[in-house]
Amino acid sequence: MGRWEPDAAGRLREAALELFEERGFEQTTVAEIAARAGLTERTFFRHFADKREVLFRGSEGLRDALVGAIDGAPKSAGPLDAVTAALEASGQVFDKELSRRRRAVILANPELQERELIKLASLADALGEALGRRGVAALVARLAAETGIAAFRVTFERWVTDEAARPWSEHLHETLTELTELALGAPAPAP
């Protein structure tokens, strides 16, 4: 172990985001990230497995928030209520400015977009398993989980691009209202 660096992970993340924004994810090396942060490559690799992990490190926290909310929902709650609680909780995980920057980097790179899809699919699997532990039948759990992740993605898009800065929960509830209207076959309202 080298000497202790205060908030090395945070400095490395900021340096990485700056470089990804300036020259693109592909064109940035770990050596450059470490140099920009004023740290060594060795310090980088104590915090992150590779440069991609700088962008995907937060996945475990998001998964824990989603699954924790499902596991913690009252036994009487139906699948939708449990998923809604999970989606509410997920909003607490994100810093909006970091989310916005991370999203722009990912949108610029097909490989990162694929990784993001795989992360979302793995979140859907985790949600489905958590619903299964509540006794929800397997295919219903999967439908609820996949639909929940669809609602998550749309809520996240609305929230992260909202210049009026309305809170996550407002975007979530508007998304769920639209989903109900879609499922009922009513024409969706103009946004």
Add this chain to the structure above:
Amino acid sequence: MGRWEPDAAGRLREAALELFEERGFEQTTVAEIAARAGLTERTFFRHFADKREVLFRGSEGLRDALVGAIDGAPKSAGPLDAVTAALEASGQVFDKELSRRRRAVILANPELQERELIKLASLADALGEALGRRGVAALVARLAAETGIAAFRVTFERWVTDEAARPWSEHLHETLTELTELALGAPAPAP
């Protein structure tokens, strides 16, 4: 071009599926697939870019069926009706036995599972774009498309694993009924 081979693509696909089943996708080479089919590697590469394409060739047909049904839905149809028409149409694309075999090969290989996720995400994008052409607002179109693909995945799972061999449309309509009940917050019925 070499000499013409009757149904070379079909023979290559059958040989590839047999080998993927017998020894796994990773452990199978294009040379082995061609040999099993009684054809040359050169013939293989006239039909498929690589061994993975043997499994994913059908994607364009599925996309055309989904998008064609959205584009062809009456102007008065809401987003859900249009997506339902697309999901109905998608069932026409699949041969059940081939689908079952292909699914088993994909489930055994994480790289193929990732490719399948990316294919499904690209289908969701295509559905969302088709809904956008109908004047559906962008985020509503995306929600309807993502939810539609969630319903597609669940319908496909139900149908392909159904030993009673009930038709695609029955599984689809049961899935959409569950989705409506989920969206209304009612407890989902036991399957």
